Amino acid sequence: MVEQGGGASGAGCMGCPLRQRGEWCVLNEEETRFLSRHLKKRRYRAGETIFSAGEPSHGVYCVASGTAAIRKGDAEGNTVLLRLAYPGDTLGYRGLLLGENRRYGAEALGPSKICFVDRAVVKLLLERNPTLGQQFLRRIASDMDEAHDHLVRNATLSNRDKFVHLLQSLMNRHGRTATDGSRFMELPLSRRDLASMIGARHETLSRIIGRLEEDGIARFSGRTVYVARSHSLFNAIRPPTLLD
Amino acid sequence: MVEQGGGASGAGCMGCPLRQRGEWCVLNEEETRFLSRHLKKRRYRAGETIFSAGEPSHGVYCVASGTAAIRKGDAEGNTVLLRLAYPGDTLGYRGLLLGENRRYGAEALGPSKICFVDRAVVKLLLERNPTLGQQFLRRIASDMDEAHDHLVRNATLSNRDKFVHLLQSLMNRHGRTATDGSRFMELPLSRRDLASMIGARHETLSRIIGRLEEDGIARFSGRTVYVARSHSLFNAIRPPTLLD
DNA sequence: CTCAAAATTTGACCATCGTCAATTGATCCG
């Protein structure tokens, strides 16, 4: 199951999306080869756990293909889906930096390939190439921004508007354009998970979806979502008390 | 208004709380002197703005004394108080790292002394002492954890429980113990700001406060809060549907 | 393909929250 470096493409990290998008893009050819030799690439099936909250952090994970979900729970056993990770994203750097156990879990949402980089390898590369550290800094800083935006949205928007916003960002990632110019996508998440992302119960989300269909904002069929025009999702954020 | 290094204590950064608590604690004596010479210390009055969203990031700010509030708004003009900063905390590193304009504003909540460190100075120190970079990494990672915990709480708790949690953390910072063992504190925030921290309207917060008083959880008088025992706040998180 | 388990939807009902509006209380200048 575990491949050493090579990967299915046969070119190791050289052909990996991480090479372009992730923080590793600052590595030179030699360093990339080193990374290539020492990472462990592994296939995950849908729903498979990548790592779990509470366990020690031995390294970081990089999404090569597929989608991963970051889950975090509180003391009462409630669980929340914090965010999704896509190819090029690096997971689990926090535990590594702080030397703490993982505070959240990650799982593959669909068939995915994910690389594991041992902390020793990260450390070596960080020493050889200080730019890598800067990349990580930038990455975390940008994650912070995202988290803060998330906090503000959660504090100010209604569940409906939060869901519309979630649909927008999912559409950006997963959306395709049909021949008639309308947009559609295959949702990577169950309703329960969608609900947990906006901090609502799944029953509430069902009703929100119903209302969106009534209002002609979007059409839902299983995990497929259709939107008339991508704009209509934007407009949907302020639909009430506009026409009276 | 602006002092160079020396500061009121006359010992520069040597006697500054940042020396113990902040990320700057890894600097040696020479580096600290350098920092001391090149930072600008400034007094702020209650309510004064430290920096505002949208303006360019020229450096970082360090709280030497007092309390600062981090405010962030969304497109609709809603404003949220994200968190408070205390002596030893460093503000505004994100804009610096990403080279972006400030995404949030900071203001002094009471009379405060806050030091400004120009980006050039930070850069120099980072080059001289790589440990400083690691400190910043740890700091951001820890801020991320806090933000994620915040997100989970907001998604799972009721406004009442969020407020109780907020009171707990404020009590940890601002609380004093009376002779009879009870705890009390002077709230550093207006009701409006307290409400914005839990994502509720101030009218709702008024009613939550009323309920907490009815239930004997806490007593509010202006900005002073009394709690019977510090435990009772903890117990308050799950008060309903326990006795029936 | 079939059946059981899980996910989703729907209904009924109640608690909470937001909004509007009016009142009271506090603060700040002049």
Add this chain to the structure above:
DNA sequence: CGGATCAATTGACGATGGTCAAATTTTGAG
């Protein structure tokens, strides 16, 4: 001191969201 302004509280009411329960659909194992 007085008046103006802002903060905080309270009431009324409608909208939203949570809970419990049942019905329906989808999914997955065999």
